[in-house]
Amino acid sequence: MTGARDTTxxxxxxxxxxxxxxxxxxxxxxxxxxxxxxxxxxxxxxxxLRADRRHVQESDLERLRDAVTGKLNLExxxxxxxxxxxxxHRPDQVSLVPERPxxxxxxxxxxxxxxxxxxxxxxxxxxxxxxxxxxxVDPDRRQIERLAALSRDLVSGFEINTDAYTRRxxxxxxxxxxxxxxxxxxxAAAGLAVYAGHGLTVGNVRSVxxxxxxxxxxxxxxxxxxxxxxxxxxxxxxxxxxxxx
Numbered sequence: 001m002t003g004a005r006d007t008t009x010x011x012x013x014x015x016x017x018x019x020x021x022x023x024x025x026x027x028x029x030x031x032x033x034x035x036x037x038x039x040x041x042x043x044x045x046x047x048x049l050r051a052d053r054r055h056v057q058e059s060d061l062e063r064l065r066d067a068v069t070g071k072l073n074l075e076x077x078x079x080x081x082x083x084x085x086x087x088x089h090r091p092d093q094v095s096l097v098p099e100r101p102x103x104x105x106x107x108x109x110x111x112x113x114x115x116x117x118x119x120x121x122x123x124x125x126x127x128x129x130x131x132x133x134x135x136x137v138d139p140d141r142r143q144i145e146r147l148a149a150l151s152r153d154l155v156s157g158f159e160i161n162t163d164a165y166t167r168r169x170x171x172x173x174x175x176x177x178x179x180x181x182x183x184x185x186x187x188a189a190a191g192l193a194v195y196a197g198h199g200l201t202v203g204n205v206r207s208v209x210x211x212x213x214x215x216x217x218x219x220x221x222x223x224x225x226x227x228x229x230x231x232x233x234x235x236x237x238x239x240x241x242x243x244x245x
Contacts, residue, residue, distance in 0.1 A: 003237055005241055007209045008043035010073055011236060012197075012220025017047075017055035019228075030056065031063045031226070032115030033232055040236035044092075046218045049085065050099060051077065058085060065089050073218065075136070078110075078118040083125050093132040094219075095195075096122060109138035109161040112146045123154040132239050134195060139176075139183035139212030141163075148190030159218060160184060162208055167197030181211050188213035200240040202226075209243040217243065 006132055016033040020026070034045040045068050047056045064072055074091040076082035077099040086094045096119060098110045112119060112135060123133045134157040137143045160183050165176035184194045196208050197218035208214060219239060226235035 003057065008216045009041070009160045009240055009243060010044035010046045010071060010216055010218045010237070011037040011042045011223055012046040012048070012218055013224065014035070014046075014048050014055050015224040017057070017060060017079065021055055030060045031067055033227070034064055034068055036232040037217045037223075037236050038068070038070055039238050040233040042070065042236055043216070044068070044073060046073040046075065046095075048075035048097070049082065049092055051079065051082065058089075061085070061089050061091070065091060073174040074136075083122045086131060087125060090129055090131060093134055093157075094122075095134040095136055097136040108163075109136050109140075109143065112137060112143050112150075116146065116150070120150065120154060123150075125232050128152055134158055134193070136161060137183075139179040140183065141186065144186045145188075146194065147185065152191055155192070157195060158187055159197055160187075160214075161198050162196050162200055163172050163198045165208070166201070166204050177207055180208060184211050184213035202238055205239065205242050216233050 013030040013033045016028050016030045019028055033189045045064060049056050049061055070091065071090040073093045073095055074086055075095045075097045076086055078096055096110055098108060119135060126133050133155050135147060135155060137147060138161045160180050162180060165180055168176055187194050193215055194213045195216040195218060196214050200208065200217060200219045201222040209217060223235045223239055
């Protein structure tokens with residue numbers, strides 16, 4: 001099932017692991033959540049393996065790599081340890097993200113201008129293993145321009161951070177949506193695959209999903225939160241309906 005412009009959905013199952021780690025239990029399993037999400041129509045699964053292992057563990061990545069039938073997208077920092085883990089398990093795509101130990105969730109996009117050398121070093125290792133590379137960035141024209149200047153052989157796509165857009169009240173997010181739209185247009189014009197995510201819900205996803213350049217949405221917290229009440233299948237189907245409405 002796809003959106004108005006064939007925008008697909010990758011479900012981030014990190015917070016299923018958050019529930020598990022809250023009790024240091026063996027359940028719930030991100031693997032089972034991923035299976036249910038794909039059966040409900042998700043095109044892929046996203047997980048963020050953090051250095052502090054606060055939710056997803058490397059064993060989850062190993063199990064998901066064997067089980068996910070669609071796209072498996074792994075979010076990691078540019079640190080050598082994390083890149084090495086990605087190279088060992090070979091997900092379909094790695095999304096490079098910033099990471100700070102004290103943050104509750106990812107805060108802001110990766111600064112391509114400041115960290116270009118680290119991004120390129122990580123991308124070179126990942127591409128040698130046949131892994132597609134994306135970068136999570138803010139919808140800032142300077143960042144998009146620098147990203148667009150990188151080799152398509154190393155970085156093939158980017159995910160627009162929609163946090164600023166989602167934090168505005170419905171009806172007052174025009175400026176932030178325009179920034180997302182401009183980033184999508186500029187990135188696509190440079191030959192980059194365009195993804196988007198962060199803070200998206202059934203109530204705000206439609207405007208982003210309708211942008212013609214956006215190929216894929218990565219959504220986790222709102223889906224998992226809804227799934228706690230109604231089940232993963234219904235939560236995914238509700239999001240897909242919102243994307244396609």
